[in-house]
Amino acid sequence: MRALVIDDSRAMRRIVGAALEGLGYETRQAGHGREALDVLQEGWTPDLCTIDWNMPVMDGLQFVSAVRANPAWRRLTLMMVTSESEQGQIVRALAAGAHEYVIKPFTADALRDKLALLGMLPEEAVL
Amino acid sequence: MTAVQHPPLDTGERRRTGDARTLITSLIDPATVEAIAVDAWVALVGEEELLVPVPGDLPADTLSAWVDVVGPWTGSVVLTTGRQTAADLTRALLREAAPELLDHEDVADAFGEIANVVGGNVKAALPGPSTLGLPEVGPAPAVRHPEDVCRIDVLWRGQPLAVSVQGALPSLPTPHDNPHPNGASL
Numbered sequence: 001m002r003a004l005v006i007d008d009s010r011a012m013r014r015i016v017g018a019a020l021e022g023l024g025y026e027t028r029q030a031g032h033g034r035e036a037l038d039v040l041q042e043g044w045t046p047d048l049c050t051i052d053w054n055m056p057v058m059d060g061l062q063f064v065s066a067v068r069a070n071p072a073w074r075r076l077t078l079m080m081v082t083s084e085s086e087q088g089q090i091v092r093a094l095a096a097g098a099h100e101y102v103i104k105p106f107t108a109d110a111l112r113d114k115l116a117l118l119g120m121l122p123e124e125a126v127l
Numbered sequence: 128m129t130a131v132q133h134p135p136l137d138t139g140e141r142r143r144t145g146d147a148r149t150l151i152t153s154l155i156d157p158a159t160v161e162a163i164a165v166d167a168w169v170a171l172v173g174e175e176e177l178l179v180p181v182p183g184d185l186p187a188d189t190l191s192a193w194v195d196v197v198g199p200w201t202g203s204v205v206l207t208t209g210r211q212t213a214a215d216l217t218r219a220l221l222r223e224a225a226p227e228l229l230d231h232e233d234v235a236d237a238f239g240e241i242a243n244v245v246g247g248n249v250k251a252a253l254p255g256p257s258t259l260g261l262p263e264v265g266p267a268p269a270v271r272h273p274e275d276v277c278r279i280d281v282l283w284r285g286q287p288l289a290v291s292v293q294g295a296l297p298s299l300p301t302p303h304d305n306p307h308p309n310g311a312s313l
Contacts, residue, residue: 008261009240010233011220015171018224054243054261083247086255104244105170 001122002045005029006036006063007052007081012104016050016081019108023115024122033058037066040073047075048120051098053082053089061096068097077120081106150275151292154200154253157279163248164279164290171241172219172283182280183287185209191267192238194246195295198257202275202295204246206238207267208288213238215284235264249292271297 003025005016013029020027028044030036032055040046049067051060058066060080067073080093083104090101100114115121161180168176186209193205208216217237218225226233239262250257270276275294280287 009236009243011171011217011237011240014221014224054259056261083244084259085247085251086257088256104247105167107170 001025001047001120003027003048003050004036004039004044004046005050006031006033006055006060007050008032008055009052012052016111019111020048020050022108023112024124032056033060033063033066036063040067045073045076048077048079048115050079050081050102053080053084053093061093064093064096064098077118079114079118081111148275148294148296149200149254150272151200151202151277151294152274155249155277155292157277159252160249160277160290160292161279161281163252164245164281167241167244167248168283171244172216176219176283178281178283178288180279181282183282185287185289186211189267190234190238190264192235192242192262192264193268194243194262195260196246196250196253196257197260198250199254200257200294202293203268203291204242204249205267205291205293206242206245206288207291208283209286210234212283212286212288215286216241239264245290267291268293268295271295 003020005013005020005027007013007016008031017027017029028039030039034057036049051063053060060082064078067076067078078098079100079102080098081102081104085103093101100118102111102114165178168178185207188210189207190210190213191205191207193203195203213234214229217229217234220237243262247259250259270293272294276291278289278291280289
């Protein structure tokens with residue numbers, strides 16, 4: 001399975017990427033929503049996108065809206081991974097089309113649990 | 128003939144009362160800030176990485192990372208530590224992905240992300256809705272109103288680090304600050 005890790009922090013991309021790779025994902029990274037759309041448009045289609053909220057150029061909510069506006073990407077699972085933890089913002093992200101919401105800081109186990117709820121654990125992680 | 132009712136003299140008192148801002152010390156306490164910082168450390172820096180609530184003297188050469196919060200309470204969540212400690216934090220975050228030689232961008236990115244995570248969770252503990260700015264790194268923003276600060280001082284690996292939740296707005300004028308005590312207007 002493939003995951004696109006979208007975060008403006010290189011350190012956070014490393015942390016999220018390492019956690020996903022530990023579960024068996026093949027990952028790519030993008031530093032903001034626009035860069036992530038470029039990855040999708042070049043034809044690299046992930047099963048999962050993890051998305052920070054506050055990023056320059058294009059933020060996470062704008063990215064979610066852009067993905068949901070394109071029927072070709074309707075099978076993508078979108079998971080917000082962000083320090084934005086106000087209830088209203090969680091509701092906004094889910095209403096825009098995100099499937100799940102993980103609040104930073106999180107542990108690798110918490111990420112795994114969320115993916116299990118979504119049925120997004122690679123086979124090797126389930127065994 | 129009826130007497131004309133003049134409005135009461137505007138002394139500015141009512142306006143000052145209406146403008147009263149809530150200080151951060153009535154919205155969050157040091158124990159909450161410390162708990163947020165400890166959670167961030169465990170998740171980002173490592174499970175064995177402890178923040179010890181013991182104040183230490185910050186070195187002369189410090190670096191700060193902060194995020195701004197804009198909402199019913201407006202201010203910044205600022206992390207300050209020595210430059211070497213900020214570099215050590217960066218290595219702890221990046222682990223095996225850390226380059227042999229760290230540059231300022233590496234440190235700004237990692238230290239800024241810690242400020243972002245701590246700041247986002249501080250924001251969640253405050254009345255909302257609020258917006259969170261992107262992390263900034265550099266000399267710490269000035270304290271505008273000394274009473275509008277909630278600060279904790281801790282040690283990480285024996286090195287001092289401060290987390291300060293500080294208001295961005297200066298003190299409101301008190302009646303004594305009125306430059307026109309007789310109500311003269313300009």
